[in-house]
Amino acid sequence: MVSPINHDDVQAPEFPTARGCPFAEPSGYATLRAGGAPVSRVTLYDGRQVWIVTGYEAARQVLVDNEGFSSVRNDPRFPATAPRFAAASKIRNFLGMDPPDHTRQRRPLTSSFTVKRMASYRPGIQRIVDGLLDDLLAKEPTVDLVPAFALPVPSMAICHILGVPYADHSFFEEQSRRIVHGESSLEESTQAFANIRSYMADLIDAKRRERGDGLLDEMVTIFLDSGELTRDELSEMALLLLVAGHETTANAIALGVLTLLERPVVRNELGRTPPLISNVVEELLRLLSIADGVPRFATRDTEIAGQPVAAGDGVIVAIAASNRDTAVFSDPDTFDPHRSARRHLAFGYGIHQCLGQNLARAEMEIALSTVFTRIPTLRLAVPPEEIQLKHPAGLHGVVALPVTW
Template identity: 40%
Template sequence: MQHEATPRPEPTEPIDPAEPVTLPTRRAAGCPFDPPAGLAELRERAPLTRMTYPDGHSGWLATGHAAVRAVLGDPRFSSRYELMHHPFPEGAPDGPLPPAPVGDMTGMDAPEHTRFRRLLMGRFTVRRMRLLTERVEEITAEHLDALERQGPGTDLVEAFARPLPALVICELLGVPYADRERFQRHADTVMTMDVAPEERYAAMTGLQEYMAELVAAQRAEPSDDLLGDLARDSDLTDEELVGIGGFLLAAGLDTTANMISHGTFALLAEPEQAEALRSDPDLAPQAVEELLRYLTVAPTSVRSALEDVEVEGRLIRAGESVTLSYEAANRDPARFPDPDVLDLRRKATGHLAFGHGIHQCLGAQLARVELTVALPALLRRFPTLRLAVPAEEVPLRTGMNIYGVHRLPVTWDTP
C-alpha cells in the first residue's frame, strides 16, 4: 500500500470548473487510506467547483487547501444546519435540515457560538489537556494489559481504540463509564449516514434523555469534573447543559477512536513508518500530525453563504451551500509535497483535520494527547503487531460520518 512520490499531474482535458459535479464518495479498491479518487481529479481541475446536491441545489465543492481554509475562516459563511443542503445521497432528508439541537456547537453561528465557545475554551486549554497525560498513560497501559490477556486475533477496535477515549472523556465530563453501552449506541446511530431521519432523531433524543438524568444529578450535587463545574459555576440553563454535555460526549467518542484504529491500520501497512515511531519516542507529536493529515477521518463539512462572497476567483452567491472536503485539502500538493505519501517525519502543520477558524475542534488538544500516548505505546508493547486478516478483509466505515474501520483483528508473536 506504499504510495510512490509522483510529480503533480497536469489536467488531461480542458474542463469548465463551473460545470456541476456530484460529490465523489467511492474509494478505490485496495486503497483504504486514500480519499475518493474523484476528489483529486476535481482538485486538479479547480480548487472550487460547481456541485449539484442530491436535492437539486446548485452549490459548490471546495477541494483545494486554500479554498477550504478561506471558507472556514470567513464569518460570511454559516454553519447553521437549516441553511445548508445535505451533500450525501445517503440519509438525505425529504425537506430542509432541522436547526441544530440546543448545545450543538457545530450548527451554531456567532453570537450563540461565541458564548458557548468562551465558556468551554478555558477547560480545554493545551496546558490542561497536557496535565491529563499521566492519566491517559495509565488508561492506555490498562487497556494494553487487557489486550495482551485476550491474545492474538483480538479486535483492536473493541479492545483498545474505542474504550480508551471513551473512558477519558467520561472521566473528564463526569459521565459514568459503566453506562457506555447506552450512550455509545445512540452516538453510533447519530453518526451513521444512511440511517433513517426518524431513527437518527430518536437516537439524539435518547442521548439527550440520558444527559438530562446526569444534569439533574449534577444540579443536586455537583461533582469535581467538567459537568459539575458547569452546573455549579455557569449560567447555562438545564436544556443548554444537557445539549453541551451530549455534544461533548459524542464528539469525544468517535473521532479519536477511529484515529487510533485507522492510524494503527495505516502504520501496519507501512512497517518502516511504524518502526520509526516505535524506536523514536520524540517523533510521536510530529507523527500524530502527519497521521491526522494523511487519514482525515472527519472528511467533510458544509457551510452556506450569508451574502455574496468571492473565493478563489469564483463568486459564491448568498444562500449557496459549499461542501468542504478536508480529505482533499489535506492531500493538496500545492500545500503538502508528495501528499499521498505517509511520512511521519513530515512537518504537517497547517492541516485541516481539526478544521479552522471559530469552529476548529474544541477537543483537538485532548485528541492529540490521546493519540501521542496510545499509538507509540501500542507499537512498543507489541513489536510484532500485524493484521490477523488480509488487509482487503478489514471492514471500512464507508457509510459513517467519521471514516475508519469497523473492526481491526490483530495478532502478534507470543513467547
C-alpha cells in the first residue's frame, strides 16, 4: 500500500521533460514511478502544481470518468501544459467539451469514422502514398522524409476525406505546424488558428451553395441544414478534424520509419509476412506514444488509485508512462511486434478516445509497408544520434529525417 501524497511536502519536478532518445519515454517518468505510486505531482511552466498519472489502470480510471474529470478547455481550472494552450483553450470544439455538448457534436460523426468507412478510403490513401514516393524517387538523395512524405500523407488524406481542395494542403500543413509546434508562441498559434478558421468558414459557405461528396459536405447537411450547429461552430469542428489528424499521424509515420530503419530484423520479417504490419503499427503506437500528457481537471473531491484529489486540481495523464506499465506490458522498452499491444492508451480512452484512430492506423499501415517495399535500400543519411527530436511541449516527433537509398 502506497501512502497518499500531502500537497505541501512534495518536490514536484517540471513537466514536460525531453526524451533522451526517440524510442524512450520522457526522462523523469521512471523517477515519478519509482516510489510505486501511479499518481504523483509535477510543476507546469506557469508554476502550477498538478497530479500526474503514470500507471495504466489509474490512467484508465481518469479517462473513463468524464464526470469526475473534465475536458473543458476554456475553464480556468483546466491545466495548460504550454503557453500556447491558453490560445487553444478559447477554441470551442468537442475535444474540449464534456457531455452533453460533447455527445451532441461527436455522435453524428462516428459513423463517418468506422473501420468499414476507413477501409473504403484505403485505395485513395494508397494512391497518395504512391504518388509521393514517385516524386521522392525522382529526387536526388539525400531527402528529408518529413516534408517529402510523412507530413503530406495525412494532410492530403484528410483533405481528400473532408473534400478540401488538394491545392490547399500545404497551407494547412504550415498552419497546423504553427499550432502544435512546441516552440510556437501564443501569438503565432492564435494567428494560425485564425487563418484556418477564416479559410474553413469560406469553404463552408462555398459548400452550402454547391454540395460535393466529401465529409465536410455531409457535415454541412447534418449540422447546418438541421440548424444543429452555427457556421462558426461547424468551422471549429472541421478545424479540429484537420488539425488533430495532421501532425499526430505525420510524427507517427516519420518515427515509425526511423524505428524500423533501426530494426532490420523486424523489417525483414515484415517483408516476408506483410500482414504483420497491423501488429507493427499497434506496437509503434504503444512504444512511441506520440500524444503524451492528456490534461483534465477534477470536478469534485475524488481519488485516483487511492490518492485523494481535490475539486479543481489539474490532472495530466502520462500516456507514454501508462503504455510502459509492467503490470500490463512486459519488457515495455522493447519493440516487440508479436505482443498484443492493442490495449495501449496511445489514442486515449473513454468518450474522447481518438475519433480518427482507424484513419491513423490505415495511413500508418499503408505508408510504412509501401515505403519499405518500394525503397528496400532506404537508410538514414546521418548517424541516428544526430536526429533531433521536437520540443517536449508538443507532440513527440522528429524535426527532420534525412534519408538516402
